[in-house]
Amino acid sequence: DQxxxxxxxxxxxxxxxxxxxxxxxxxxxxxxxxxxxxxxAEGPTFLISISSIKDKNEDGRFTVFLNKSAKHLSLHxxxxxxxxxxxxxxxxxxxxxxxxxxxxxxxxxxxxxP
Amino acid sequence: EAxxxxxxxxxxxxxxxxxxxxxxxxxxxxxxxxxxxxxxQGPKLLIQFQNNGVVxxxxxxxxxxxxxxxxGVDSTLKIQPAKLEDSAVYLxxxxxxxxxxxxxQYFGPGTRLxxx
Numbered sequence: 595d596q597x598x599x600x601x602x603x604x605x606x607x608x609x610x611x612x613x614x615x616x617x618x619x620x621x622x623x624x625x626x627x628x629x630x631x632x633x634x635a636e637g638p639t640f641l642i643s644i645s646s647i648k649d650k651n652e653d654g655r656f657t658v659f660l661n662k663s664a665k666h667l668s669l670h671x672x673x674x675x676x677x678x679x680x681x682x683x684x685x686x687x688x689x690x691x692x693x694x695x696x697x698x699x700x701x702x703x704x705x706x707x708p
Numbered sequence: 709e710a711x712x713x714x715x716x717x718x719x720x721x722x723x724x725x726x727x728x729x730x731x732x733x734x735x736x737x738x739x740x741x742x743x744x745x746x747x748x749q750g751p752k753l754l755i756q757f758q759n760n761g762v763v764x765x766x767x768x769x770x771x772x773x774x775x776x777x778x779x780g781v782d783s784t785l786k787i788q789p790a791k792l793e794d795s796a797v798y799l800x801x802x803x804x805x806x807x808x809x810x811x812x813q814y815f816g817p818g819t820r821l822x823x824x
Binding site: 598600603626630635636637638639640683685689693694695696698699700701 | 712739748749750751752753756763764799801803810811812813814815816817818
């Protein structure tokens with residue numbers, strides 16, 4: 595039972611354009627969502643997060659949108675840069691939990707072409 | 709600030725052999741996590757420590773996997789005996805305060821295990 599799904603294994607965009615990465619979840623208890631970025635041979639690094647009390651969170655070129663009714667979130671990167679080429683993981687958790695256990699999606703490989 | 713350290717970076721073993729991974733978290737981080745990432749999947753939590761106590765090990769295959777965190781700092785994860793399906797990257801992560809959703813988890817580079 596995969597509670598967090600990233601249905602697009604890969605995405606290719608041109609430098610300067612917008613990249614949109616999608617994530618769906620099934621567990622209605624999830625109320626805190628995160629995006630991690632992973633380069634080859636490195637561990638994932640935290641990128642941006644959003645609480646369910648918000649529908650948008652922005653940090654520079656990165657914006658995460660949350661649609662609770664659809665159980666869907668997306669990460670927008672504008673403008674995309676070649677250095678953004680990496681694997682992006684969506685993760686979800688129950689914010690009130692005392693463990694902080696993260697449930698990850700399968701990841702989407704983003705390629706930004708110069 | 710030094711990041712999460714893991715060793716070895718790569719390991720190749722034959723099935724039924726044993727293997728151990730080591731993790732040194734960021735200094736002062738109370739919470740330590742071990743994840744398993746199988747190719748094409750996202751990381752899956754195996755075990756979480758808070759200081760030297762286990763918080764969550766619900767997804768750890770306890771018949772073959774074991775982990776310890778002595779003195780609440782370094783941790784080792786052991787597999788004995790290994791199976792083909794254990795081939796994966798094993799990631800260690802740490803967070804500053806006792807685990808909560810708001811605490812950022814910092815990941816090490818991982819140990820890539822291949823079981824032949």
